[in-house]
Amino acid sequence: MTNSEVEAKNVSGVEAGSASPHRLLFHHLLPILAYSVAALVYTWPLVLHLDEQVPSAITVDRNQNLWNFWWFRYSLLTLHHNPFYNPLIYWPDHQAPGVALWLHTFQPLNMAVGLVLQQFLSLSATYNLVLLASFIAAGYGAYLLVSYVTGNRWAGLVGGLAFAAAPFRTLILGVSTNLYSMEFIPFYLLCLLHMRDAVSEFGLRSRATLKWLIGAAFFLTLNALIDWYLVICVLLLTVLLALAYVWYARRKGRSWLAAQWSALGLMAALWLVVCSPLIIPTMQAAGDASLLSSLPEVERISHSVDLVDLFVAPDNQNLEAPLTNPILANFPSYLPGCHTNLNQCLQRRGFVGYTTMLLAIVGTVGWWRRRSGYWLGATLLSVLLALGPVLHIGTHDTTVPMPFTLLEKLPFIGIMRAPDRFMMAAVATLAVLAGLGVAWLQQRSRAGRWLAAGLSLAMLVEFFAIPLTLAPVTTSPFFTQLGADPAQYAILELPLTQHYTGDHPRNLYQIFHHKAMIGGYLSRQVIDKFSFGADVYDWFGDYSLPPTITADRPSDALVTMLNDYQFRYIILYKWGFKDENSFQQADAHFNQLFTSIGASGSRVFEDAGLVAYHVPEQAPQPLALMDSGWLKAEQSNAGPYRWINKDKATIRLITPQAGSYTLSFSASSFVRPRRLALFLGATQVWQQQIPANATKSYQVAGLKLNPGTNYLQLEVLDGYDSPAKFDPKSEDTRNLSVSLADVRLTQP
Known part of the structure; x- marks a missing residue:
């Protein structure tokens, strides 16, 4: 050539x-x-x-990119942490080392330039x-x-x-x-x-x-x-x-x-x-x-x-x-x-x-x-x-x-x-x-x-496309107040979302408050187990306090979970709910909840965009929560119980420190006896045959758990059945196997 x-x-x-x-x-x-x-x-x-302002034709990615600049600087100069891992998003399941940002549009070169410029x-x-x-x-x-x-x-x-x-x-x-x-x-x-x-x-x-x-x-x-x-x-x-x-x-x-x-x-x-x-x-x-x-x-x-x-x-x-x-x-x-x-x-x-x-x-x-x-x-x-x-x-x-x-x-x-x-x-x-x-x-x-x-x-x-659409980068005074607090904790932002693009305002707000949050908008959507666990979704998705099988009162389990995961505040975004009635329902739910446990002053802030509740503080303690694979709680004369949906379910075990723990529970099998096996990771830690139509108590001692979140997998080894299978007139088509009640996690 x-x-x-x-x-x-x-x-x-x-x-x-x-x-x-x-x-x-x-x-x-x-x-x-x-x-x-x-x-x-x-x-x-x-x-x-x-x-004062930045180009803002579409704020979804704009907020994410502003957040990138903030996080790169904050991670290096304040947290002294690798910026390619973020422990302040998708809390609490990604605390250490954090969510990997390698596939995120992080732009390290732009971030490095921004790090220098933000010094001045x-x-x-x-x-x-x-x-x-x-x-x-x-x-x-x-x-x-x-x-x-x-x-x-x-x-x-x-x-x-x-x-x-x-x-x-x-x-x-x-x-x-x-x-x-x-x-x-x-x-x-x-x-x-x-x-x-x-x-x-x-x-x-x-x-x-x-x-x-x-x-x-x-x-x-x-x-x-x-x-x-x-x-x-x-x-x-x-x-x-x-x-x-x-x-x-x-x-x-x-x-x-x-x-x-x-x-x-x-x-x-x-x-x-x-x-x-x-x-x-x-x-x-x-x-x-x-x-x-x-x-x-x-x-x-x-x-x-x-x-x-x-x-x-x-x-x-x-x-x-x-x-x-x-x-x-x-x-x-x-x-x-x-x-x-x-x-x-x-x-x-x-x-x-x-x-x-x-x-x-x-x-x-x-x-x-x-x-x-x-x-x-x-x-x-x-x-x-x-x-x-x-x-x-x-x-x-x-x-x-x-x-x-x-x-x-x-x-x-x-x-x-x-x-x-x-x-x-x-x-x-x-x-x-x-x-x-x-x-x-x-x-x-x-x-x-x-x-x-x-x-x-x-x-x-x-090529003239002016004037360029500009908008200021602003937030609620409440988040500015949180940002002035050097303590490290998390906030629970509601309503629950599927995260991804819907969380872009929350990325922007984190620039100001610097606290951990349950979601976040990244270029690659992160699978969030926490928000859609059975108990958590009841409390923060349906805004209800149904009977719980993990504590004497649902409010006790909820407040314990919030403290175990260091949630200091619950934030209700008025603009995030589908209508005013939905927001009022959620607001009344938490107002009633905290009043019922003697924390009537928990509603600490309100402006045009949000309402904030302060979580009553207590010492962390072990807690079991129903995670994925559970049907809604039901009530019997003996108390509440919950069926495993089909043959697999997960219990979230929250522990304040590493050690040996005991899990106790009652169980019953639908129609016929079934074997129930428990796994920590790939290791089977327990197996028993659960009798049919009779509730029996069990203890699983010596569980070696790490601090924070541990996932206990339950697997029914003998399949499941539907009530409609045994009664042609029944409209109950649920797939039932084993039910659990009185689930408690303790440390000897």
């Missing part, structure tokens, strides 16, 4: 005088200054509110400066890449703008810092091209080759320190470049191909070594059974680009949106509300701008035989992958399978759950094609140069 086939690097003197002050000024400082001004303009009025600036100012720096770096990196490919600085400036201010990036500016921070893609591609040329001109073992090989590995590492989606995108572009080498090797020869592939292999090997401390635990986390690493198919489709997205501007594009939104009338099912409410629309990320598309077409046609082939192929493949597993046109499922269905079957890449992320690669390669279009027009007649200037100006105007 000749240099002219992918770039004309010496045209217009782009590479001449590499060390001269003139080149430093015009090829580096002035472009950086230009993109700095553009960053302020295209994010207006952010510069006026750096310390507020969290809001830090967040905003990281975004502005990303815009400037993205523009500058794309400028260098496009200038190298085209040999034309003006084309480089336009290509840099096409990348930095692309509608895709503008749309996610108020959403996700991890997706917005794609500035290292062009730097990586630039190093790959330099490395290719160094191998061609000086050989594989030359100093120039080594320099650019290290540079490529360095920028690939920076991409990995932002987001794995970026790594997958740039590796896709690398593989395509390696395949392009096969085509050009027809003229360059096999030795040239071998040298180029060797350089790519050495670069990849260096990157694997450098990033192994990040790659290895991430791969291990991918197999963590407590994380839901894949999205349901319907969500994977919703995170795919609809074909209509490519041609219809999002609402934040001031000029095109009024003109293109009528197109949606032809697609009545197209994401209802999406084109009128950005908060209901996580899609519409396929639009790249009409000017960019037009210049890219000119660049493709104009340089078809020389330079545009690779960039066109990379763009088309990236867009095809962004369309997701099945082609959708205006949300109409065409059932046409797309290339993503093959890619998602590959190891590691299978964790990529949002196909629309491939637009990050498409935006970068389209910027190069747009730059090629400008360069081609400028080499034509004077009319061509005027046309290039006119289209460049049109791009400047087209």
Whole structure:
């Protein structure tokens, strides 16, 4: 492959005088200054509110990213704890070392920059400066890449703008810092091209080759320190470049191909070594059974680009949106509300701008035989992958399978759950094609140069998406008060949720209160056993105090559990309940509960958003709680009892300290005798035959338990039956095996 086939690097003197002050000024400082001004303009009025507000088009991911910045600093400087493990979320089941954040969009590079900035600036100012720096770096990196490919600085400036201010990036500016921070893609591609040329001109073992090989590995590492989606995108572009080498090797020869592939292999090997401390635990986390690493198919489709997205501007594009939104009338099912409410629309990320598309077409046609082939192929493949597993046109499922269905079957890449992320690669390669279009027009007649200037100006105007939606980062005064308390404890936030995106306000509040909480919004949903255990859900899901089989009074078991797990406060979010009546029911439930145990002053705070109850404090003591696999408690003359649902159930054993404990209980079998076995982990600790229709007491002594939570698994070895099986007139279709009553955990 000749240099002219992918770039004309010496045209217009782009590479001449590499060390001269003139080149430093015009090829580096002035472009950086230009993109700095553009960053302020295209994010207006952010510069006026750096310390007060942040971009907030969609607060779900914004809150998560703000929380990332806070947690990284708080874990290192206050807790002196590994930030990749968080013991303050999904409490109490992940206390030590905490929930692993290896698969979370943690962006360690951004967090490290934020750590430094937060020593001098507020969290809001830090967040905003990281975004502005990303815009400037993205523009500058794309400028260098496009200038190298085209040999034309003006084309480089336009290509840099096409990348930095692309509608895709503008749309996610108020959403996700991890997706917005794609500035290292062009730097990586630039190093790959330099490395290719160094191998061609000086050989594989030359100093120039080594320099650019290290540079490529360095920028690939920076991409990995932002987001794995970026790594997958740039590796896709690398593989395509390696395949392009096969085509050009027809003229360059096999030795040239071998040298180029060797350089790519050495670069990849260096990157694997450098990033192994990040790659290895991430791969291990991918197999963590407590994380839901894949999205349901319907969500994977919703995170795919609809074909209509490519041609219809999002609402934040001031000029095109009024003109293109009528197109949606032809697609009545197209994401209802999406084109009128950005908060209901996580899609519409396929639009790249009409000017960019037009210049890219000119660049493709104009340089078809020389330079545009690779960039066109990379763009088309990236867009095809962004369309997701099945082609959708205006949300109409065409059932046409797309290339993503093959890619998602590959190891590691299978964790990529949002196909629309491939637009990050498409935006970068389209910027190069747009730059090629400008360069081609400028080499034509004077009319061509005027046309290039006119289209460049049109791009400047087209990309305006201002004013940017901003919002302050605020919370309840109660959480600020908790944050001033240096003591470490937990808060129980209600209503219970499925966590994931629904918990994003709770992430934001933790920035202020610094206390452990039962849920949290991470990029990978964590399976929460605590919130949906039988007893806990009765108390905090149904807001009831049914008879309990683990204490004399339900309130005793509840307060003991709260203290054992260091829950100091219960928080009721008024906005979280489905209606006012539901909130009033929950509020009355806890008011009555604490009044009944002599703690009538527990309702300690109320404002427009929440009510807070202080939990009466008592010394921790052993407690057994019914966890999963139990039917509702029933009442007999002898007291309450609970059936195992089918043949498996779990008891949560809470202990204040390690030691030997005794579990006592009464049990009865339905209709016929059954064997009941108890397991701690994989170890069977007890087995007895439970008599039918007669209650018998048992003791399991010598249970070696760890401090905190221990799970005791119960397994009925002889199956289960339904009452309807023995009485055709019965409507009771439950599957019953063994019932338990009077469950107590004590320490001799």
